[in-house]
Amino acid sequence: MSAETVLMLAERDDREAVYVSDALARRGVGTTWFDTAWFPSQAGVSARLGRDGWYGEITTPEGAVRLETIRAVYYRQSQPFTFPACLSEPERRFATVEARFGFGGMFMSLRARWVSHPARLADAEYRPLQMATAARCGFRTPASLLTNHPGDAREFGRSGDGAVYKAIMHKLISEDDQVKLIYTTPVDPVTIDDRVATTLHLFQGNVPKTHDVRVVATRYGPVHAVAIHTVDPAARQDFRTGYDTLTYEITRVPADVTASCHAYLKTLGLELGVFDFSVTDDGTWWFLECGPGSQWAWLEAETGAPIADAIADTLIGAPV
The missing domain is CATH 3.30.470.20 (ATP-grasp fold, B domain)
Incomplete structure (x- = not known):
């Protein structure tokens, strides 16, 4: 990949991405970083549509890269864009959506190998x-129950070696102005009450x-x-x-x-x-x-x- 590059679509200090970038360097493969937090204060793009897709240049604090030279992308979690403080909240929301779908569509249209493709992720x-x-x-797989019925949850908790509760997706919760992780938690069927009815819960056999x-x-x-x-x-x-x-x-x-x-x-x-x-x-x-x-x-x-x-x-x- 002499004139080609692997795009590290990740936060600049993301440890996993740094390890992969170093491994690529040991193979003589060049990498280019694009941290979405750089846009638009420290990064920009100018691209035109051609017969083979988008071509043009991305500029970053670390240099510039031609879209045509990107042959693989290592994708980690994107960071929030950094917009000027003078934007109103409606303007900020508009700018965020435009940048997200603009960059997302441009990157995903590249003829590149993804690890892994954002849509699949x-x-x-x-x-x-x-x-x-x-x-x-x-x-x-452990016995599992997805429910908002308290009675079903209590019955499940009484079976086997007991049950644990696991967050389905949002593993962080704000409590007393502090952000806390939601850990895998053993469940006592006696403590399961009608609050289970408020949303879906995932219970698994312990x-x-x-x-x-x-x-x-x-x-x-x-x-x-x-x-x-x-x-x-x-x-x-x-x-x-x-x-x-x-x-x-x-x-x-x-x-x-x-x-x-x-x-x-x-x-x-x-x-x-x-x-x-x-x-x-x-x-x-x-x-x-x-x-x-x-x-x-x-x-x-x-x-x-x-x-x-x-x-x-x-x-x-x-x-x-």
């Missing part, structure tokens, strides 16, 4: 879709796991897995509650789980997936979720797992 964010796809692709595993898989390439261990009961329920208690080790992925990961990515049109599993005493891997934009860089830093290399090879179309 948007579909894959729907947790009920994730769970149904996982079941169809052969993963073991998996008596020994540890967690995060797997990073590309559609046609190898999978890399890191086992996450803790002796802290709260962190064992949800490891995000106790990062300082965690230990890590690279682990082997069973062949059937690897096959299901690849089938899942193919089904949802993703090039990359970050899968979370709970593993029980008998060695069963239980699918929890697949976060297309979930973090993995800290696991590479802790274990040396070559995750960034796998993603870099996917971006440049290296043979598997």
Whole structure:
């Protein structure tokens, strides 16, 4: 890719994107960054429509890039645009929508390899879709209930090894002027009341796991897995509650789980997936979720797992 470039469509200090950019540099592949927070104060675009699509130039604080030279895009979560403070709120909303759909449409029209395409990522964010796809692709999935009926929720909570509550999508909540994470929470059926009726809730059977595993898989390439261990009961329920208690080790992925990961990515049109599993005493891997934009860089830093290399090879179309 001599005169070509990989576009890092990410926040400039996004750790995952930095790791992938470094891996591409080791392969002699150039990268260009576009942080949406730069627009319009520090970045701009001028593009014209031709027979093969849009051509022109993007300017950023780090230089300029021709749209025609972009042959692959590594996409992470976009940041808010930075508009002048003098704009009114209606003007700001208008400018945001125009920029979002303008840049989104232009980038998605490029003849480029995406990891992964924003439209596919948007579909894959729907947790009920994730769970149904996982079941169809052969993963073991916990018993699950999606409901706003308090009676059904109480009955579900009394079955098996008990139940946990998980946020379907919005994992942050504002409380007392503070933003807090919503963790996986054990549910006592006695405490379930009529507030459940106000919206949809996701309840799952509580998996008596020994540890967690995060797997990073590309559609046609190898999978890399890191086992996450803790002796802290709260962190064992949800490891995000106790990062300082965690230990890590690279682990082997069973062949059937690897096959299901690849089938899942193919089904949802993703090039990359970050899968979370709970593993029980008998060695069963239980699918929890697949976060297309979930973090993995800290696991590479802790274990040396070559995750960034796998993603870099996917971006440049290296043979598997």
